[in-house]
Amino acid sequence: MSEDPTPTEELTEKRTKLLKVIAADLPNTEFARSQLNAHLYYNDVSEHIDEDDDEEEDTLQTTTSLLNKIVEEDGYLKKTQQGGETSFILDDEADEDKGEKVTAVTPSEIRTIVSQVCNRHGVSVSFTDDEIVRWSLVTRRVNAAVGHRVLRIASMPNEYRLREAGYEIIADELL
Secondary structure: OOOOOOOHHHOOHHHHHHHHHHHHHOOOOOEOHHHHHHHHHHOOOHHHHOOOHHHHHHHHOOOHHHHHHHHHHHOOEEEEEOOOOOEEEEEOOOOHHHOOOOEEOOHHHHHHHHHHHHHHHOOOOOOOHHHHOOHHHHHHHHHHHHOOOOEEEEEOOOEEEEOHHHHHHHHHHOO
């Protein structure tokens, strides 16, 4: 990571716009790439980037790779959580308020999540002890039985936060 943030005049146009939006709207917030993209999609950030609302959606959607470069090369963001280290099976339709299990890791948890999906959709899928630990097999079979994607393999995302020094430079020079 760069000790001194890259001078603002050396940032690419896209990095400048992303940093302006982050500084203006998410200055003290930890966020994942998907949360930033959702913010860009659902909120009018045109006042920060001098583009109309339709153009900003197309130009500012970002990738984990770009955010990591802003951390490592430019020094404006810090990574507060390294994602991808812990995977799990996720039930996209689970309702926690009804006591349904949302994620599963162990064979017992996987059997529970498979059972709740099958009950919810009125289907039946069974797995041997050797099969239940093969996550891609489990998700593929359950999703095929249901007829659409309900289970998927996921992991915790990287999370980022604007560094204080980065915020000060952006606020002074760009906002």
